[in-house]
Amino acid sequence: MNLQDVIELDKRDSLAGKKDEFELPPELIYLDGNSLGALPKTAKTRAREVVEQQWGQGLIRSWNDYQWIDMPVQVGEKIARLIGAAIGQTICCDSVSVNLFKLLACALHSQQGRSLILTDSDNFPADLYIAQNLSKFQAARPCQLRTVARQDIEAELDDSVAVLMLTHVNYKSGLMYDMANITALAHQHGILVIWDLSHSTGAVPLALDDWQVDFAVGCGYKYLNGGPGAPAFIFAAHRHHGNMEQPLQGWMGHKSPFSFSPLYESGSGMLQFLSGTPPVLSMSTLDAALDVFADVQIQNLRQKSLALSSLFLELVVADEVFSELQYQSPENPARRGSQLAFSHPHAFAICQALIARHVIVDYRAPDILRIGFAPLYISFQDVWNSVKHLRQVIVAKSYLQEEYSVMNKVT
Numbered sequence: 001m002n003l004q005d006v007i008e009l010d011k012r013d014s015l016a017g018k019k020d021e022f023e024l025p026p027e028l029i030y031l032d033g034n035s036l037g038a039l040p041k042t043a044k045t046r047a048r049e050v051v052e053q054q055w056g057q058g059l060i061r062s063w064n065d066y067q068w069i070d071m072p073v074q075v076g077e078k079i080a081r082l083i084g085a086a087i088g089q090t091i092c093c094d095s096v097s098v099n100l101f102k103l104l105a106c107a108l109h110s111q112q113g114r115s116l117i118l119t120d121s122d123n124f125p126a127d128l129y130i131a132q133n134l135s136k137f138q139a140a141r142p143c144q145l146r147t148v149a150r151q152d153i154e155a156e157l158d159d160s161v162a163v164l165m166l167t168h169v170n171y172k173s174g175l176m177y178d179m180a181n182i183t184a185l186a187h188q189h190g191i192l193v194i195w196d197l198s199h200s201t202g203a204v205p206l207a208l209d210d211w212q213v214d215f216a217v218g219c220g221y222k223y224l225n226g227g228p229g230a231p232a233f234i235f236a237a238h239r240h241h242g243n244m245e246q247p248l249q250g251w252m253g254h255k256s257p258f259s260f261s262p263l264y265e266s267g268s269g270m271l272q273f274l275s276g277t278p279p280v281l282s283m284s285t286l287d288a289a290l291d292v293f294a295d296v297q298i299q300n301l302r303q304k305s306l307a308l309s310s311l312f313l314e315l316v317v318a319d320e321v322f323s324e325l326q327y328q329s330p331e332n333p334a335r336r337g338s339q340l341a342f343s344h345p346h347a348f349a350i351c352q353a354l355i356a357r358h359v360i361v362d363y364r365a366p367d368i369l370r371i372g373f374a375p376l377y378i379s380f381q382d383v384w385n386s387v388k389h390l391r392q393v394i395v396a397k398s399y400l401q402e403e404y405s406v407m408n409k410v411t
């Protein structure tokens with residue numbers, strides 16, 4: 001593979017035009033869209049409009065005039081298309097963590113006689129934290145968390161497990177579970193499954209209905225490009241709607257919020273997952289950002305994402321200089337998400353040295369260099385150039401410079 005071939009790949013890329021729909025500093029190669037998606041121009045325009053017009057001029061009238069009140073449902077339905085969910089099963093609200101709390105409690109509630117939550121020890125720590133503490137809030141129905149090694153998950157599925165909670169694409173390695181298969185295995189034992197789709201939605205084809213998924217949560221600010229802290233979403237399959245009781249009952253989930261009745265009565269379907277008032281500004285930018293996907297086939301996104309990561313890997317493997325980096329993601333492209341991970345004792349400093357060269361990647365403790373390939377705005381030449389920069393950092397050992405070891409609060 002040489003530069004000419006890479007330029008050819010960009011020429012043949014049917015998604016190449018999508019990059020123009022984003023605001024990206026021209027000098028930057030942004031390989032961190034798996035952590036915070038880039039800014040779509042539609043989202044920027046919408047943010048201005050919502051602040052100046054809808055809020056500034058419309059004030060409280062905008063709850064009706066601009067249907068702010070319906071946004072959780074409307075944005076949820078836009079996400080539904082990306083996750084293979086029929087209408088009425090997806091709603092946008094709160095953060096992934098809060099939504100996971102709601103779903104765990106809800107799933108436990110419907111699993112009479114079982115109290116065990118099973119997960120893998122590689123799961124995203126925030127997901128583990130939520131599950132670790134849940135029992136304290138379940139006075140009537142205490143639960144336990146069992147954390148096992150990833151390769152033991154299937155063997156641990158038995159009739160004592162109430163809920164299996166897994167993250168589809170691992171945040172560090174990018175390793176991807178076979179969601180259809182694991183869900184089916186769990187169902188054979190009457191287990192309900194909650195999938196965290198934070199690193200999948202907007203990057204990997206998902207077919208939640210076809211795969212008989214029970215419940216899922218996902219993130220609005222990674223591949224969906226909703227903006228920092230954009231709200232997350234919840235999916236709950238229709239067949240569970242009659243038997244759900246989520247613990248954070250709030251007025252927005254009430255069947256008639258503006259009757260101000262002193263007694264809670266849950267709204268129908270997905271509405272019951274709402275707790276408080278939607279964050280209109282950030283849900284609006286997410287709403288606008290989702291329009292970027294309107295004419296995109298997820299299969300094409302996936303193909304490009306794998307072509308990008310495969311190119312990166314190919315260039316790294318072919319060059320002796322990179323032998324000090326240990327590849328930590330699956331060899332089989334079908335088993336990985338939209339990112340690659342390499343370990344190196346100086347991973348943090350390498351990451352900083354790359355950022356100083358305007359190549360933004362990230363670091364995950366203790367020693368992982370993580371490279372994300374958001375296919376909507378990354379080109380094959382971006383990949384080529386990022387490998388060139390990485391090569392220079394390694395050859396010159398510039399990561400040993402003191403300034404690259406200074407850690408900020410957010411890594």
Ligand SMILES: *Cc1c(COP(=O)(O)O)cnc(C)c1O
Nearest residue numbers: 095096097124167171196198219
């Ligand atoms: C990003 C991410 C989250 C984010 O959780 P928030 O509560 O929205 O901050 C949760 N789980 C996984 C697996 C993630 O990658």
